Amino acid sequence: MQDQGNQLPKTARQFPGNEPDAENPFKLLDLRVTPPKTWAAGVPAVMAAMKDLVEEKTFFRGNFALLKMNQFKGFDCPSCAWPDPDDERSPIAEYCENGAKALAEEATTKKLTAEFFKKNSVVDLAKLDDYQIGKLGRLTEPMYLPAGATHYQPVSWEQAFEKIAAHLNALASPDEAAFYTSGRTSNEASFVYQLFAKEFGTNNMPDCSNMCHETSGSALRPTIGIGKGTVKLEDFYDTDVIVIIGQNPGTNAPRMMSALAKGKKNGAKIIAINPLPEAGLMGFRNPQAVSGVLGDGERLADLYLPVKINGDMALLKAIELLLLEFEKKSPGEILNQDFIREKTVGYEEFVKQFEKYDLNTLATEAGITPAAIVEAAQILASKKRIIVCWGMGLTQQPNGVDMIREILNILLLKGSMGIPGGGVCPVRGHSNVQGNRTMLIDEKPTDEQLDRLEKFYGFKMPRKHGYDVVRAIKAMHEEKVKVLFCMGGNFLSATPDTTYTANALRRLNLLVCVSTKLNRGHLVHGKEALILPTYGRSDKDIVNGEVQMISTENSMGVVQHSKGVLDPVSDKLINEARIVCRMAMATLGGRAVVNWQRYHDSYDAIRDDIEQCIPGFENYNKRIREKGGFYLPNAARDEQRFAAQYDYRAPFTMTELPDNRLEDDEYMMATTRTHDQFNTTIYGLDDRYRGVHNERRVIFMNQHDIDKAGFKAGDKVDLFNYDDGIERVAPLFVIVAYPVPEKNTVTYFPETNVLVSVNNVVKESNMPASKYVKIKVRRHSPEVFKKVDEMLYRGEMQ
Structure with a gap:
């Protein structure tokens, strides 16, 4: 391994004052612009992945790990949450370019020791851009920034937990602490993390889901009874239509393109809806197929609709308007009237709204020609097995919840919910962001969830809803939150209103970050700060001399095991679950009800108790060891049982068109x-x-x-x-x-x-x-x- 020592990249801008800057340096490089690509992946993707392994000085180590990534007996990719095939998997490359890049960063032989931090102040490090910071290497030991200090300094694990405990126990109320979670955290670590927060006395659990797919859950839970997707990977292989809206598979989930290509080969039509004509929506060159290496690859989108930003609602309503008109002309041939009658509520009111809409006006609002919308509606009209996928192009719109419910309205009209080859598919971002929520990482836990925990553990659960990310930022700014503990992630750079967030973080008494690598979130800090290094997904997670396995949940609700294969960069790393348990023991001491030492010593013990507290995890320790893991229950998918408050039917939702007017200079x-x-x-x-x-x-x-x-x-x-x-x-x-x-x-x-x-x-x-x-x-x-x-x-x- 290589100690980075004092080898800082050069930077052009100097910042005033002694505070680290919250943003990337304002400098320009040597921009070169070439024509956009019309296809994704192919040989260039392979070459780019190998280049990153070379740059991280981990070519052989990294390639060894890649052969194990996403394999049945390997480890889960630390990048996106796209599911692995249930059946055959490529023996040499069950990963994509971005997964390989994530692995390269994790498997790097470059490392940051105490000597590095001794030579480089926080302010000097902040002068680097995020790319330069990320390339410095892996963290190797706990680091502490005292109040008023300019440099991080080494600290023992015992001292680190003592400092955390002292700050937490000095708070006037447990609600003055917040516990943030990123998507990379395992099921086991997530479960003990939320349990500690509750035993400490707060539901302040802001989560990366609050910034990516909270909108999906908010839209789906009240309508179909579950805040997750309702399709399996195999549904993509045998369906009639796949609609991709506000999502770029070529970059955000590259392995999705293989599923799209397989569905296309089996006869599916693909409609792509996005303001940008993304390469991954247009074509795919599979680097493991001759046609992808020597040929032109495969065309994906049959129809591309370049919708205006937030013009999606107008487009969806225009499609519904046309489907209803087609149904009038051919009763019973377009809409699934049996499904509407038996499985939905509110149809008549929903239909009545379209008396006030006309195609031309909706087309103008959407930025799509009427002819193109008619073509889209015609593709859907004669089909029943329809999958609609979306990403943050929808979820990060102010009316995103309504737009997802409008998508659901279309699927309800067609009877495309809870059938093979049909349903909703929110394409999640980080690897275990969906598993975090399943493990009760939620600032708004339900009474039912809290009742189960309370019955099993025997202590009173906090019932008041906690802070999500946006509310946590405001609470820090108002000094209502004084300690922020971040389980992974880069809170500063991921959140909005960067300067406002930075000022909020600076008002904290203590910022704690559990991390594998340095990022800007470590450089804009509270009065005191701690960096706690942990294992990456590819690292051997060693407990009592044995390599352990963790578990994760992918976008399709499959829970599977993950077991690292690489020797860790340092013998001073501790896994995330143990970090939580040691923090709990130091903080709660003799008043703890939970047996934290038991969880500290055994992942199996954690899984045994998850089984008792969360539905769907029966025989967890046995099933997680089975090939491919297991699917969690999904009544909307498996039984066409939807929202309980509507007698397990799904409601049609009434929504409004947004006002997207701009001033002349906006x-x-x-x-x-x-x-x-x-x-x-x-x-x-x-x-x-x-x-x-x-x-x-x-x-x-x-x-x-x-x-x-x-x-x-x-x-x-x-x-x-x-x-x-x-x-x-x-x-x-x-x-x-x-x-x-x-x-x-x-x-x-x-x-x-x-x-x-x-x-x-x-x-x-x-x-x-x-x-x-x-x-x-x-x-x-x-x-x-x-x-x-x-x-x-x-x-x-x-």
Whole structure:
């Protein structure tokens, strides 16, 4: 392993003052733009994955691990939550390019020791961009930043837990602490984590789901009785229509393209709905097939609809309007009247609303021609087995909950719920984000869940709902939360309103981060801070001399085991479950009711008790050891049993069209990730599918908008948002001409999270609406840097 010592990359910008900066340095690189790709994967994906292994100095170690990733006796990919096949799996490459990049970062031979932190101050580290920080290497031992200190310093595990316990026990109320969870946490660690929070006395459990798919759960639970998808992977192989809306499989879930190609080969039609013509929606070159290496690959989308940002609702209503008209002309041939009568409620009221709509108006609102909408409706009209997939292109819209319910309305009309080859499929992001929620990581646990826990453990559970991510940020800002414990993730860079969030974090008494690598979230901290290093998914998780297995849940509700294969980078790492247990024992001491030592010593003991507390986990320890794991119960999928409050039927939902009007000088902005990125982790500086190389500070604009504003491609601009009457600035971006709808723009996160107001949230789910941000674009002025710095360090810029 290589100690990084004092080898910091060079950076161009110096920051004023002694506080670490909350954002990437405002600097431009050498941007190169090429034509966007019309297909994804292929040989370039293989080469890119191998390049990352070389750069991380882990070619042989990493390739050994890749052969075990997503295999029946291997470990679960630390990247996305797309399911593994239940039947055959590729013996050499059951992973995608981004999974290989995630593994390369985890299996790196570069490591950060105490000597590194001794030589590099927090402020100096903050001068690096997120890409540079992420490439420094793996964390190897606990580090502590005392109040007023400039450098992290080593601390023993015992001292770290003593400090955490002292801070927690000094709080006036348990609700002055919050416990954040990222999607990479295992089922076992998640269960003991939420249990500790409850025994400590709070439901303050903000979660990464609060920023990605909380909208999906908020939409689905009251309508179909479960906040998850209702399809299995095999349904993609044998279906009639697959609709992909607000989701980019080529980057966000590349293995999904294999399922799409298989379904297409078996006769499925694919409709893609997205403001950007993403490569992964258009074509797929399978690098494990001759046609993918030597040929043109496979076309995916039969119909692409370039909807305006938040024009999806108008499009969905237009499709429904046409389906209802088709049904009038051919009664009983378009809609599934038996299903509607037996399995739904509210149909008559739902139909009546369409008296006020007409196709042309809806088409204008959607930004789609009437002819294209008719084509989409005709594809759906004669089909019953329909799967609709979505991602954060929908969930991060202010009316995202309504739009998902509108999707459900279409499927209810067609009787496409709870049948083979039909249903809803929210495509989750991080590997175990769905499992976290199943394990009761939830700031709003139900009385039924709390009753089961209370009966089993024998102590009184806190009943008051806790803080989600947005509410936690505001509570920290108001000093109502004084300790934040982060189980993985990069809280700062993942959240909205970067400067407001940074100011909130600085008001904490203690920030604790359980991590595998350094990130910007460690550099913007409370009065004191701790970094606790842990195992990666590919590492051997060694307890009492034996390699252990954990379990995770994928997007299709399959619970499977995961067992690391690599020697850890340090003998000072502790697994996440043990970190929680030792924190619990140090904090609760003799007043603990839970036998934390038992959980500390055995994952099997944790699983035995999960079985008693969470439905669907009967014989957990036995079934988790079976090949491929097991499916959790899903009454909507398996029995067509939907919402209990509607006598287990599903309601049609009444929704409204949004008002998306913009001022003449305003644009609608959506944030997205590059192909060289997973959530806040930056693997590289290229977005090769979109033709952007060696730069992240870009804004995609329609050529007509560029001309009308007097700009040209390549111009440098500053971006402004004025929500809440506050000026937010993201300086120094480069215009890239791209086929996005007029008045729409797209930028990368986290660079433009600063423009997303903490109050710009999704109705009902309270998620940041990062795909719906009104901005103004002005020619770049060097004076903006001075203005930004003044606002940042006076705390005026939220």
